[in-house]
Amino acid sequence: MKLATWNVNSLKVRLPHVLDWLATEQPDVLCLQETKQEDKAFPFAELEAAGYTAHHNGQKTYNGVALLGRIAATDVTRDIPDFDDPQKRIIAATYDGVRVICAYIPNGQEVGSEKYEYKLRWLAALQGWLQQEIQRYPRLALLGDYNIAPEDRDVHDPAAFKDQVLCSVPEREAFQKFIGMGLSDSFRQFEQAEKSYSWWDYRMMGFRRNAGLRIDHILLSPPLAATCSTCRIDKAPRKLERPSDHAPVVAELTLPPA
């Protein structure tokens, strides 16, 4: 099973890139973040024509998450249960016995800001819900834009980002809490090139300078981590005209029958 995540920064703008990428990579499930559109504008038909059935949790202008699958999804759920949140950041479904959760974790804007407090509250709510989900679904994958660079090696300039948003101690502790729940950062299960990032600022020629951060992650529960054969960041779409500022992350699992 091939799983992927990609923050597309507007699906309306990026749909051609997504369709090309699906044709090339043929993931079983692709998680999208920042679709930035309402459900009624979502390109269900174009994706179906490409062989993918989509489920969307969208809103106007901001946020919005989707699951695209070439296998059937069951038990599709939206949002964190019992967490009052107008922002559409979660969609989950079960594919072939694997619980796939697509998350767009808040950015946090600035340490100490209201949005930062919201980010930490949101992370705590996600973790509370995740405890139950892992009990219910031992085969679980949490994919998405975490807006957290877990370690200094995930940051092009650790000194400049020290204690800044995306790199602050409370955010990194929240990431480690996922690890403490038994989830594995699949990218770090394998040897990787130094200075591997998944996001580069549009400004200041960030991509050409490789001035990036690794903030998009695929976390796997123990039974899935044990069967993960590869995890990589695909920089190719970031080189196209009008790219998303994020690159897709892909993990492959060699699953025994459920």
Added chain:
DNA sequence: ATGGCTTGAGTGTCAAGA
């Protein structure tokens, strides 16, 4: 230098991203 791009809403210019 608190900038530097990109997007959506909407038609002037701002919020938000990371």
